[in-house]
Amino acid sequence: MSSTPRVRMSPSSRREQLLDLGVRLLSTRSLDELSIEMLAEEAGISRGLLYHYFGNKHDFHEAVVRRAADDLIEQTAPPVSGEPQERLLASMAAYLDYVVANHEGYLSLVKGAAAGNPEIRSIYDEARSALTERLFNEDSEGVILPDTPTTRLMVHAWSAFAEDVALAWAKQPDGVAREEVLAILAGSLPALVSLVE
């Protein structure tokens, strides 16, 4: 067909392009609907080039998910100093903003992780715990929660709750104000933890 002559790019920007495209496509398709063929076609390259950059389909998927996870961690980890409650609120605000602004990328992360592959799932888990780990009293920092099996269980489940809230609101903001969502996100953790203390 109208095959563009051939575009030669630097490895880094080519890699960047492919990862970006993968994240974008993964938000509207499921993992197994995202074929190498379609990706190559969409990127305007041959299939072979994709295998040059990423060993195989699975490795490419893993790279895409890691990409989305890194974006999330980077953009939502403001090491706010201040009162624990304020830091939690600021953290959730950054999280909510990210999910709203980067809806597609976050869906890629969630959907990719869902595909069940252990390695990919662990990327997702680590990204999510990066958002909550500082809530425990590891060193001297923001002392909020005791580190017990029960609170671990609660906090992990709470992050599932927060994710659902953020995703649902990002998709359908009608009828609920942003302030209300923030109040839910920041208030839910103390409310839940107080159940078992």
Place this chain on the structure above:
Amino acid sequence: MSSTPRVRMSPSSRREQLLDLGVRLLSTRSLDELSIEMLAEEAGISRGLLYHYFGNKHDFHEAVVRRAADDLIEQTAPPVSGEPQERLLASMAAYLDYVVANHEGYLSLVKGAAAGNPEIRSIYDEARSALTERLFNEDSEGVILPDTPTTRLMVHAWSAFAEDVALAWAKQPDGVAREEVLAILAGSLPALVSLVE
């Protein structure tokens, strides 16, 4: 090899066998790792027969997920009459028991839904809302919650919370007593809703 001569079954029981097998296999594999070839081999039939019963791979996946969802709805919907709080507790107890006993099947449902396909995802969503829908004051029944966008958002996210709690505890019950888990499951909803009332 030792190909069994050929077994002829009634359509309904054959269908049943294939769906059961699909649900079982899906608990150890992810969706795209569950090939038609393996399924046919495991069931002792030809690939062609699978296409006779389910049009294609995707439709088969959909049927398997729907199967798992129906199991869940059926086994956890005891129309308990009594106080709202008691009904909620009984409901969550049934839910927790189901997840623990039917760990594999429930994982099939979650993982299947995770694969991202819209139709399959909606099956999962409907199953989950079937567990919570009776909490709203639709007719005269268990009047607990007002039906507003905010509470809808909260309840939906709460079911994600409950799912995470149940799955995590089913996988790793160490350190947390069953009673405690039940208290969390049943107590979390009122605690969350009180945030916005």
Place this chain on the structure above:
DNA sequence: GCCGGATATTGAATATCCGTCAATAGTGGT
């Protein structure tokens, strides 16, 4: 018992996608 039609089941043929590799063509330096 045994035939004969209905249909559950098969197996081979085709299409589509993954993954490989030697050949090709931009690009930057001299």
Place this chain on the structure above:
DNA sequence: ACCACTATTGACGGATATTCAATATCCGGC
């Protein structure tokens, strides 16, 4: 303008999805 380096291609081989005409099995009537 050439050359070396390497990003990129296109054609090939294998695996898996999907189709369909042919076959084997069951069940009712005689």
